[in-house]
Amino acid sequence: MxxxxxxxxxxxxxxxxxxxxxxxxxxxxxxxxxxxxxxxxxxxxxxxxxxxxxxxxxxxxxxxxxxxxxxxxxxxxxxxxxxxxxxxxxxxxxxxxxxxFNYLFEGTFEILDYLKDKYVLHIITNGFEEVQTKKMESSKILHYFDAIITSESVGVKKPNPKVFHHALKVAGAKQENSIMIGDSIEADVLGAINIGLEAIHCNFDHKKNIDYNFKSITSLLELKQYL
Known part of the structure; x- marks a missing residue:
């Protein structure tokens, strides 16, 4: 699948x-x-x-x-x-x-436009519930996303497996047909991998000495190589 x-x-x-x-x-x-x-x-x-x-x-x-x-x-x-x-x-x-303030990383609109017709897009965030939707509205990306899951709405935070299981349930998705993309190795990547999701690490700071064996990108447009 x-x-x-x-x-x-x-x-x-x-x-x-x-x-x-x-x-x-x-x-x-x-x-x-x-x-x-x-x-x-x-x-x-x-x-x-x-x-x-x-x-x-x-x-x-x-x-x-x-x-x-x-x-x-x-x-x-x-x-x-x-x-x-x-x-x-x-x-x-x-x-x-x-x-x-609504600065996005370079390539955000281009990659979301590229992905939106191929996949259903969602957000999983540990950020405070009262500001995350406002950020997305202000930066004009809210309309790209179907489900927006905040850790506050779940009661625990990434990398807790409950967050990912809740997100899959809300989105009507399964582990085998979903992928997580984020900057935090601990919260996003390993949190997702630990429940059987694929994951891609956003290494925008070009950090060296990352020992883990997972997919990694240094810019958002590199996602086209994987999706």
């Missing part, structure tokens, strides 16, 4: 999270008159944010802890004094402003 259903991750796969997030902080710093070098802040923030998303994925911190702590730890690390009230305000503004 051939592939009929293609499941995409959203952030870091189609939607250029880093670029859009940087622009969001730029807007917030200006609005809040935060006198701190944005580049220095972002350099410290990004690994902290990555660490907290991993903890969130592993159910070790809550959504509200993630949103607060990633900012608190960063401001502490750069020795910038800031109140908890303002941190909460920034956390809320981040979620409010982020979906309005």
């Amino acid at each position: 051939g592939i009929k259903h293609v499941f995409f991750d959203l952030d870091h796969t189609l939607w250029d999270f880093e670029r859009n997030s940087d622009l969001t902080f730029q807007k917030i710093f200006k609005k809040q008159k935060i006198e701190l070098n944005l580049n220095i802040f972002l350099e410290v923030y990004k690994p902290i944010n990555f660490q907290y998303w991993r903890l969130y994925r592993e159910e070790k911190v809550t959504k509200s802890e993630l949103r607060y702590q990633r900012l608190k730890k960063t401001f502490d690390a750069v020795n910038y004094t800031i109140s908890d009230v303002l941190i909460d305000e920034i956390a809320n503004q981040y979620i409010e402003f982020l979906p309005h």
